[in-house]
Amino acid sequence: MDNLGKYVYAEQKRQEGTGYMKQQTVYLKCDRSAEVQAQDVFLKDVAEIRCQDPVLQAKLKAIKIYHFPKDGEKRCVISCLKLVSLMEEICPEIDVQVVGETDVLVEWICVNRHKGWQQWIKAAFVCLISFFGTAYTIMAYHNDVGINEVFTEVYRMAMGAEPGGLNTLEVFYSLGLAAGIIVFFNHVGGRRLTKDPTPVEVSIKNYETDVDKTLIEQAGREGKELES
Known part of the structure; x- marks a missing residue:
């Protein structure tokens, strides 16, 4: 055995004798926002943890990162630096790689706030x-554009006579209006026409994203962000 082989063999024996543990890489992916139903917030509630050791992964997920006071604010912003600090405090041998958001907006939702007949x-x-509201808006729009006069004039030009009561144009216009609304909003009752998100869902998602970013930035400016 050459000198290099002897050194490697001796180093392995030394590590085995001292209980040396190889540094493990842990990937931390934080969400931009998270909702919890309990006062205690754990790491698994706000982020995803991935590593090769399942025991270590379960141990990290169970780390308690925050406790909402009963009479305090129901919302807080936690920096990923605090999460990394808590993880390294519990397991100093890990190497944490942050691959998600740098800040997490956590909100405590009281599940008993709206129940039963109130909901x-x-x-x-x-x-x-x-x-x-929708019915009034449609009627007001039709009144503003004079839809009855338009239908009457088109019927007179096409048929050469005055319309008597309900005519074909009004029937097909009503059917087309309903079909257009269904296609645009991509919903028929509780069923979707396609798998694409509806315009309302896209607008709500964009609104939620803007609100989360604003709250996170505001907490950072006011010094309320939990960083350590």
């Missing part, structure tokens, strides 16, 4: 407002 009343109220 049904709210849903019914929203449905009524949406139905009558």
Whole structure:
């Protein structure tokens, strides 16, 4: 055995005798926002953990990172630096690689806040407002553009006579309006026409993203971000 081989063999024996553990790479992917239903927030609630050791992975996921006070704010911003610090404190031998967001907006949702008949009343109220509001908007638009006069003039030009009551143009216009709304919003009851997200879902997602970014930036400016 040459000198290099003897050195490697001796180093292996030394590591085995001292309980040396090879440094492991842990990948941390944080979400931009997370909702929890308990006051205690754990690492698994706000991020994904990946490593080769399943025992180490489970240990890291169980790290408690924050506790919402009962009478305090229900929202906080946690920096990934705090998460890395807590992980390295529990397991000093790991090498954490952050591959996701750098800040996480965590919100504590009280599950008992809206239950039973209150939730049904709210849903019914929203449905009524949406139905009558949409109907009024369509009628007001038709009144502004004079849709009845347009239909009457088109019928007179095509048929050479005055329309008597409900005519074909009004029927097909109503059917086309309903079909256009269904195709645009990509919904028929609870079923989708395609797998693509609807325009409403895209707008809501963009709105939520803008709100999350604004809250995170505001917490950073006010010094409320948890970094250590």
